[in-house]
Amino acid sequence: MTPTEVQARDQRRADATVEERMVLALEDIAHQLALIGASLCSKPDDQREADFAKSEIGAWENEGGELRPDSDPSEGIKRTFTETFTVGPYRYTALADAIAQRRRDVLE
Numbered sequence: 001m002t003p004t005e006v007q008a009r010d011q012r013r014a015d016a017t018v019e020e021r022m023v024l025a026l027e028d029i030a031h032q033l034a035l036i037g038a039s040l041c042s043k044p045d046d047q048r049e050a051d052f053a054k055s056e057i058g059a060w061e062n063e064g065g066e067l068r069p070d071s072d073p074s075e076g077i078k079r080t081f082t083e084t085f086t087v088g089p090y091r092y093t094a095l096a097d098a099i100a101q102r103r104r105d106v107l108e
Contacts, residue, residue: 013021084091085098088105092098 009024013024016024082093083095084093085095086092087098087101090101092101
């Protein structure tokens with residue numbers, strides 16, 4: 001903003017009501033966010049991809065290294081889902097056990 005624009009903005013704020021000042025502040029915030037967004041998106045796609053080049057992802061933090069290039073990432077990995085039932089402070093993976101615990105709690 002030029003000094004003249006800044007002075008005009010400051011004068012509008014001085015003469016404005018509380019609601020008008022809020023609107024002016026929100027407009028300033030929106031303007032600043034637009035400038036930030038434009039600067040973040042100004043890099044071409046190939047430059048952004050170069051920032052994440054494979055050579056820079058050689059070792060993972062606290063993981064002890066990298067995978068061998070010829071290894072299958074899913075080799076030796078088995079995915080399972082476990083259903084958990086909670087009764088009071090206890091957790092069960094078998095519904096029958098959870099029901100039995102609930103019955104014991106009710107009887108006590």
